[in-house]
Structure formats: structure tokens, C-alpha cells
Amino acid sequence: MYIHFSDASRTVIGGGTAGLAIASRLSAVAKVAVIEAGGFYEQDNGNLSTVPGYAQNIPFLDTTPSYPLNSLMDWDYLSVPQTQAGNRVIHYAQGKTLGGSSAINTLAYHRATVGAYGKWADLVGDTSYTWANVLPYFKKSATLTAPNFAKRNTPNATFTYDTTAFDNSLKGPLQVSWAQWQDPTITWLAQGIRSLGLAMSSIGFNSGILAGFSAYVTTSVDPRNATRSSSRTSYMDTVGVPAGLKVYHHTTARKILFNGSTASGVSVVTDSTTYTLMAKKEVILSAGVFGSPHLLLVSGIGPAATLKSLGITVVSNLAGVGQNLWDQLYFQVINIVSTPSGPAEAAANPALVEKQYREQAWGPLSSISAYISFEKIPASLRGAFSSATATALSWFPADWPEVEYVAGAVASGGATLGVMSSCLTAPLSRGSVTISSSDPSVLPVIDLGWFTNPADGEVAVAGLKRAREAWSNISSIVVGDEIAPGAAVQSDADILAYIKNSATQIWHAGATCAMGKKGDGKAVVDSSARVFGVSSLRVVDASAFPFQVPGHPQGTVYMLAEKIADAIIKGK
Structure with missing residues (x-):
């Protein structure tokens, strides 16, 4: 049975980070329909998605193919075997829920760098993406x-910050704050990071x-009750x-x-009923880094040869759909430490910790108290790079960091493990998303492309050495031998083998429907997020980035949603 609805001016596919933000803004001036495959995460994932301290304990964030299923919350994406990363199949969780x-x-x-947004502006031929011009949208999105x-x-663990980076008079829906409880182990790891010459910003x-500095990172947590601030709690609950x-x-x-x-x-399906949601003016695709290219492809937008081979009518021959996948990888140096930590305290005194959280919005459950830093690999290690790697890295602006270091602590068997993670923030390997069937219910074919460019391996080895150097400068808290990679892993070849067999995603894939100039073979959308070759269709999510920005992309996703919403309202 087909039922047609035609009262919506715009129909948004995906009620995730970008989808709810842009839908909320547009619905203030027109009728908007939002299509979301999931439901409410408070029901489907409970405290794991609302209590900040549980964020790292969500079971289906397991990256292995044997991950615990929660198909109410996750799309169940699996990659093809990663031939340059231990031939591993990777589970890549993506939120299937209101809030995505x-x-x-x-x-x-946090936000990326001035140079990164300048590069964005250059690649898409639009100065509205320079730092000065996107900053108002960052401010509009968050308090x-x-x-x-x-x-x-x-x-x-005190610090100063730029009070002009936000404008609370705008009443931005997303709540941004610092941890109200500070993990003692992380303060020690922070000393190790700073010992690398990465002073606190x-x-x-x-x-x-970002590059050359360290900081206690801001988080999307509402400090009034120490709960997660998602696109649903912000743009739906706060804005209404x-x-x-x-x-x-x-x-x-x-x-x-x-x-x-x-x-x-x-065309949508609810339970077993298939029907059509019409859009009088526009369809906005916000289905994510894998979902957006998947829907474009099954709808006839993508490489013509791929579509024709599956019997799909070509609406727009766009070779870039599903290509240009950027993914940041991280890998860890782990030691047992003698310092107390939030996870260990939560495991040892769960009733007390829950009482602190419930009555004071405080304690280990109230926050993820991460300390992060960014750098270009220093000259002492850079000299080992091949000329090909040095040339490839020269594409990135001077202020674009190549590695992020993340300090964390976990509990294991009554002990505290200190974790110093290195993350590639200027990855040079590229993956892809394609389809094997015209049936939309068949999941896309995802090749993350990990380490297919040897440059990533060279930078990764240097990044792990820097993490070990940080540990060596806080050795007084280390108990026993290094847990991982382990003392036997010393040569560059052994370090690289360890990294390739253990590195995982930090969940920052992007750029599979890349923004660019008309005629650019990789470009899928223009600088207003409009899909080339068709009309009344835009892509607004991290897949539309021309590249993945350095560091954590959440803030930039909200910025893009605000920016495109503003352009639509202004008739652009």
C-alpha cells in the first residue's frame, strides 16, 4: 500500500547530528519532515547514551565482527577485510537513533584550525568557509x-580559555562544558604529554x-544535570x-x-508499509558517511558503470559518490599505573559513585575527563620520513596537526590502566563506499583503505614513539612492564606491525560525498551542499566535508548544518 504525504516543504533523510540540527532550523520557517530509522536512545540504549561516564562502555562500539548486536541503535556496518591492516574486518558503529x-x-x-577551513574554502571555491566566516555558525550552534x-x-588541572570563542547570548542549543570531575590518572598523563613540548593552551x-598545544577538551555535556547533549536533546528538546x-x-x-x-x-518503509514522503521544495540527505553515499547510489546518483551493472537508472553520473573516504586511526601505548582513576573507583564503589552522580551531578559518571594534544611530527623523527611521505604531507596547511594524543584511563582486574593513544589526524590513505545490489536493504560495501598509503605507516610509527616518550617522562607512576605494545616491540618494522594489527578507528570517517567545484572528479556537492547534476537535493553531514577535519568533527558537523540552513532560509 502506498500513501502519499505532500505537505512538507523539505524532507530530511536522517535524524542524526546534522539532520536534526538543520531540520530544527528550517522548521521555524517551513514544514519539514524528518525520516529516522531508529527511535529514542533513552529507551534503546538507556544510561549508556545519557550518562557521560558510560560513553566508553557502549558494548556495540566494539570494532570486531563479533561485536554485541544492538540493531535498535546501530546500522551494523562491516568493512571488507583491510588488506594492509592485518586483513581485519572492522565493525564501524553508526548511530541509528534520534540524535544519530x-x-x-x-x-x-572542539573546532579545527584556521588553515583547515581556509583549505576548505579554497577547494570548494567559496570564501564563506574561511575561519572568520564559519565562526558565527559555530557560535550559533552552542552554549x-x-x-x-x-x-x-x-x-x-586548572586552565584558561578564550571567552570570545562562544556567544551565549545566541542561546546555541548544544551544551558544551568541561568535566566537573577530574580523573587523577589523566592529570599525570597530561604531564607526560606536556613533557613533549606541547604546552597547555x-x-x-x-x-x-591546535598544533603544538594540549588542553582539557570541552565536551557536549549539559553540566546542569551531567547528561549527554545530543542533537536531539539540544535541537529538539531545547529549541523545541x-x-x-x-x-x-x-x-x-x-x-x-x-x-x-x-x-x-x-520512498520509505515503516514496519511493513511502504509509502512516499513528498518534498515540495527539496530533499536533504543527512544519513551519514556510509548511509548518504549508499542512498545516492541506489537512487541513481554515482559512477554510471556501477549503476548500470546493477540495473539502476542513471540520474546523475557522479564518479565521486562513495569515494574519497578519510578515516582517522588510533593506536595505544598502555601501562599499569599506581594512580587512582574514575573507572577503578566506579568498579570498586559503584553505589557511592552512583550517589555522587544522582545527587550532585558529579563524580566519575558525570564526565569523560580527557586531555588531548596535537602536533606536527617534530624534526627529530621527521628526518626518517621518505621523500614521498614528506611530499604528501606538504598538502596540509602549516597549522594542520598530523597526530593527536589522547590521555585516558580504564579499569582492568582491579588495576588502573593508563592509556596514551596516538591518532592520525592527517591520514593519506583513502577508502570507498559502494553497493553490490540495487536493493536498498542490502548494506553498502565499505573499504576503509587503512594503510593503503605507506605514508600513514611512517607517521604512525613516529606517533607511537612520541607516546612512549611521554610515558618515559612520567615513569614514576608506571607499575611493571609495558602492557602494549610490550617491551619486545622496538624496531620500526615491529612497531608498524603492531600498529597495523591493532589500530582502530576513532569514529571520524568522512568526505564520501565530498564538497567541491563543478567539474572536479571527486566532487559530489557544491559549496551550498547541492548535489551536482540534479536539483532540489542536498547532502548535509560529515560525508559532505571535502576532507575530514583534523581532530574531532562533531562541532564542524553542527556548524555545517547551521550554515546550510541559513543559506536555505536566505534563498541560496
């Missing part, structure tokens, strides 16, 4: 709560400067659901429909 991956991420919020140093109660990581916004949850988009080359609606 903003309901399952580890809450880090900052000042650090509560009394609650943090950690004299060696005096302005924080929301003012366009205007009369013009209609959300179709537990409803899956199957195909974008066209009248000629004009997007006219979306």
Missing part, C-alpha cells in the same frame, strides 16, 4: 558553560589553533519541536525519488 552518532560518541567537542574549578577540585581548542516539524521515527528511507532530474520525495 551524537548519541553514541565520546562527547569531545558554553564556564569550568567549575570548585567541583573539579584539582589544583593541577591558554585559549583552548575552540579558537582555530515547532509545529512545522514532523518526525517519522522507526522509518527507513529506501530511495530518493525524482521527477526527471528534480528530487521530489523519498
Whole structure:
């Protein structure tokens, strides 16, 4: 049975990070329909998605093919074997819920660099993407709560920050704050990071400067009750659901429909009922880094040869759809430490920790108290890079960091494990997303492309050496021998083998529907996020980035949603 709805001006596919943000803004001026395959994460994932301290314990964030299933919350994406990374098949969780991956991420919020947004502007031929021009949209999206140093109660973890990076008078929906409880182990690991010459930033990581500095990262946590601030709690609950916004949850988009080359609606299914949601003006695709290219392909937009081989009518021959996948990888140096930690305290005294959280919005459950830093690999290690690697890295702006270091602590068998992670923030390997069937219910074919460019291996080896150097400068807290990689792993070849067999994603894939200039073979959308070769169709999510920005992309996703919403409202 087909039922047609035609009262929506715009139909948004995906109620995730970008989808709810842009739908909320547009619904203030027009009728908007949102199609979301999932439901409410409070029901489907409980405290794991609402209590910050549980964010790292969500079971289905397991990256192995044997991950615990939660198909109410996750799309169950699996990669093809990664031939240059131990031939491993990788489970890549993506949020299937109102709020999308903003309901399952580890809450880090910061912005990329001035140079990164300048590069974005150059690649897409639009100066509105320079730092000065995107900053107002960052400010419009979020409200900052000042650090509560009394609650943090950690004299060696105080800091200053740029108070002009946010504008709370705009009442941005997303709540951004610093941890109100500080993990003692992380304060020690922070000393190790700073010993590398990465001084604590005096302005924080929301003012366009990352490389060469370290900081306690801001997070998308509402400090009033110490709960996750997702796109649903912010753009739906805080802004409210205007009369013009209609959300179709537990409803899956199957195909974008066209009248000629004009997007006219979306074929969807709820339970066993298939019907069409029409869009009088526009369809906005916000299905994520894997979901957005998948839907374009099954709808007839993508490489013509691929579409024709599957019997799909070509609506727009765009070779870039599903290509250009950037993914940041991270790998760890782990030691047992003698310092107390939040995870260990939560395991040893669960009743006390829950009481602290419930009554004071404080304690280990109230936050993820991460300390992060960014750098270009220093000259002492850079000299070992091949000329090909040095040339490839020269593409990145001078202020674009190549590696991020993340300090963390976990509990294991009654002990505290200190974890110093290195993450590639300027990856040179590229993956892809394609399809094997015209049936929209068949999941896409995902090749993450890990380490297919040897340059990533060279940078990764240097990054792990830097993490070990940080550990060597805080050796007084280390108990026993190094847990991972282990003392036997010393040569560059052994370090690289360890990394290739253990590295995982930090959940920052992007750029599979890349923004660019018309005629660019990789470009899928223009600088207003409009899909080339058709009309009335845009892609607004991390897949539309021209590249993955350095560091954590959550803030940039919200910025893009705000920016494109503003352009649509202004008739652009």
C-alpha cells in the first residue's frame, strides 16, 4: 500500500547530528519532515547514551565482527577485510537513533584550525568557509558553560580559555562544558604529554589553533544535570519541536525519488508499509558517511558503470559518490599505573559513585575527563620520513596537526590502566563506499583503505614513539612492564606491525560525498551542499566535508548544518 504525504516543504533523510540540527532550523520557517530509522536512545540504549561516564562502555562500539548486536541503535556496518591492516574486518558503529552518532560518541567537542577551513574554502571555491566566516555558525550552534574549578577540585588541572570563542547570548542549543570531575590518572598523563613540548593552551581548542598545544577538551555535556547533549536533546528538546516539524521515527528511507532530474520525495518503509514522503521544495540527505553515499547510489546518483551493472537508472553520473573516504586511526601505548582513576573507583564503589552522580551531578559518571594534544611530527623523527611521505604531507596547511594524543584511563582486574593513544589526524590513505545490489536493504560495501598509503605507516610509527616518550617522562607512576605494545616491540618494522594489527578507528570517517567545484572528479556537492547534476537535493553531514577535519568533527558537523540552513532560509 502506498500513501502519499505532500505537505512538507523539505524532507530530511536522517535524524542524526546534522539532520536534526538543520531540520530544527528550517522548521521555524517551513514544514519539514524528518525520516529516522531508529527511535529514542533513552529507551534503546538507556544510561549508556545519557550518562557521560558510560560513553566508553557502549558494548556495540566494539570494532570486531563479533561485536554485541544492538540493531535498535546501530546500522551494523562491516568493512571488507583491510588488506594492509592485518586483513581485519572492522565493525564501524553508526548511530541509528534520534540524535544519530551524537548519541553514541565520546562527547569531545572542539573546532579545527584556521588553515583547515581556509583549505576548505579554497577547494570548494567559496570564501564563506574561511575561519572568520564559519565562526558565527559555530557560535550559533552552542552554549558554553564556564569550568567549575570548585567541583573539579584539582589544583593541577586548572586552565584558561578564550571567552570570545562562544556567544551565549545566541542561546546555541548544544551544551558544551568541561568535566566537573577530574580523573587523577589523566592529570599525570597530561604531564607526560606536556613533557613533549606541547604546552597547555591558554585559549583552548575552540579558537582555530591546535598544533603544538594540549588542553582539557570541552565536551557536549549539559553540566546542569551531567547528561549527554545530543542533537536531539539540544535541537529538539531545547529549541523545541515547532509545529512545522514532523518526525517519522522507526522509518527507513529506501530511495530518493525524482521527477526527471528534480528530487521530489523519498520512498520509505515503516514496519511493513511502504509509502512516499513528498518534498515540495527539496530533499536533504543527512544519513551519514556510509548511509548518504549508499542512498545516492541506489537512487541513481554515482559512477554510471556501477549503476548500470546493477540495473539502476542513471540520474546523475557522479564518479565521486562513495569515494574519497578519510578515516582517522588510533593506536595505544598502555601501562599499569599506581594512580587512582574514575573507572577503578566506579568498579570498586559503584553505589557511592552512583550517589555522587544522582545527587550532585558529579563524580566519575558525570564526565569523560580527557586531555588531548596535537602536533606536527617534530624534526627529530621527521628526518626518517621518505621523500614521498614528506611530499604528501606538504598538502596540509602549516597549522594542520598530523597526530593527536589522547590521555585516558580504564579499569582492568582491579588495576588502573593508563592509556596514551596516538591518532592520525592527517591520514593519506583513502577508502570507498559502494553497493553490490540495487536493493536498498542490502548494506553498502565499505573499504576503509587503512594503510593503503605507506605514508600513514611512517607517521604512525613516529606517533607511537612520541607516546612512549611521554610515558618515559612520567615513569614514576608506571607499575611493571609495558602492557602494549610490550617491551619486545622496538624496531620500526615491529612497531608498524603492531600498529597495523591493532589500530582502530576513532569514529571520524568522512568526505564520501565530498564538497567541491563543478567539474572536479571527486566532487559530489557544491559549496551550498547541492548535489551536482540534479536539483532540489542536498547532502548535509560529515560525508559532505571535502576532507575530514583534523581532530574531532562533531562541532564542524553542527556548524555545517547551521550554515546550510541559513543559506536555505536566505534563498541560496
